Amino acid sequence: MNTMKALYIVEPMKMEMRELSVPVIQSPDEVLVQVMMAGICGSDMHNYMGESSGIAYPLVAGHEMAALVLETGSGVQGLEAGDHVVLDPVMSCGYCYPCSIGRSNVCENLKARGSHYDGCMQEYMVLKRRTIHKIERSIPWEKAVLAEPFTIAAQSSSRAAVSAGDTVYISGAGPIGLCILMMCKLLGATVITSDIIASRLALASKLGADHLINLNTEDPFVAIKKLPGIHGVTVAFDAVGHPAIFAQLVKLALPTARILCMGFSSEPSPVSLVDITKKELTILGSRMSVNQFERVIKLMEDGRLDGTPLISSIFDFKDGVRAFEELRENKAAHCKVLLRIND
Ligand code: MN
Numbered sequence: 484m485n486t487m488k489a490l491y492i493v494e495p496m497k498m499e500m501r502e503l504s505v506p507v508i509q510s511p512d513e514v515l516v517q518v519m520m521a522g523i524c525g526s527d528m529h530n531y532m533g534e535s536s537g538i539a540y541p542l543v544a545g546h547e548m549a550a551l552v553l554e555t556g557s558g559v560q561g562l563e564a565g566d567h568v569v570l571d572p573v574m575s576c577g578y579c580y581p582c583s584i585g586r587s588n589v590c591e592n593l594k595a596r597g598s599h600y601d602g603c604m605q606e607y608m609v610l611k612r613r614t615i616h617k618i619e620r621s622i623p624w625e626k627a628v629l630a631e632p633f634t635i636a637a638q639s640s641s642r643a644a645v646s647a648g649d650t651v652y653i654s655g656a657g658p659i660g661l662c663i664l665m666m667c668k669l670l671g672a673t674v675i676t677s678d679i680i681a682s683r684l685a686l687a688s689k690l691g692a693d694h695l696i697n698l699n700t701e702d703p704f705v706a707i708k709k710l711p712g713i714h715g716v717t718v719a720f721d722a723v724g725h726p727a728i729f730a731q732l733v734k735l736a737l738p739t740a741r742i743l744c745m746g747f748s749s750e751p752s753p754v755s756l757v758d759i760t761k762k763e764l765t766i767l768g769s770r771m772s773v774n775q776f777e778r779v780i781k782l783m784e785d786g787r788l789d790g791t792p793l794i795s796s797i798f799d800f801k802d803g804v805r806a807f808e809e810l811r812e813n814k815a816a817h818c819k820v821l822l823r824i825n826d
Pocket of ligand 1: 546547631632
């Protein structure tokens with residue numbers, strides 16, 4: 484195995500498979516892995532379509548990875564060849580202010596795999612030990628690869644301190660909205676999910692949503708008032724990332740509510756300050772995750788979190804470019820799309 488394939492976003496709207504040499508371990512804290520499964524995230528699509536800023540093209544796509552450990556550097560502990568691992572895409576500097584207070588996911592010098600640094604859609608990778616987490620070998624690759632989207636849900640729900648007694652409103656039933664739904668149900672909250680795609684609402688229902696709102700036909704302000712046993716929304720997540728939705732959540736929420744902002748839009752949001760002030764809302768940002776992988780992996784190993792219902796298709800790696808094109812053209816027909824990098 485001297486050469487391998489890697490799926491590049493060469494520039495916006497242009498992807499290609501390239502041949503590279505297989506990387507080798509260069510320092511004691513590194514691990515050589517064979518990538519088995521990768522997930523296509525919304526952010527990969529934005530990078531592909533040129534909708535994000537600061538992207539380091541040409542770039543190997545992907546940050547959702549499940550892989551097999553082949554070799555460990557001399558200083559690596561707690562990991563051996565044959566172990567299964569998942570990747571934390573956060574690469575932090577370790578010395579800036581957020582890093583110094585344990586918030587390395589918002590490092591001032593942050594590099595994220597698949598956006599600012601080569602990602603996981605390649606057959607082999609050499610990774611720093613601290614950026615990978617062991618997961619039980621009995622977990623199938625397609626299930627393990629969903630650890631990363633669950634860490635997003637774990638981070639945002641812990642930022643919002645969701646607990647039993649909360650009524651959570653999640654705008655958006657894509658992969659992230661659905662992962663947040665599953666996490667909030669585990670935490671004991673009542674969950675209202677809204678979307679414009681009926682099939683996604685059906686999936687949300689299967690995954691435990693207590694109430695569904697189809698935004699094509701229903702006004703959420705009216706619909707929430709009519710829900711039996713619901714007084715109002717105490718936590719609201721924008722799992723779409725649209726400035727107008729954020730503004731809507733601020734209007735929709737009960738006094739004292741927490742509003743979770745997770746979008747990457749640079750457009751201003753038409754928020755009324757009076758709502759934030761009068762209702763004493765707490766507005767929270769949430770980006771990637773810190774200290775969430777161990778917790779999520781444990782929940783997956785215990786069988787309490789299973790994201791496999793989100794998987795709408797698995798493409799062979801050789802068809803990777805087609806998978807991105809398919810998602811671009813047919814977004815509504817898909818939920819989580821995976822690439823089988825190796826068999
Ligand atoms: Mn992701």
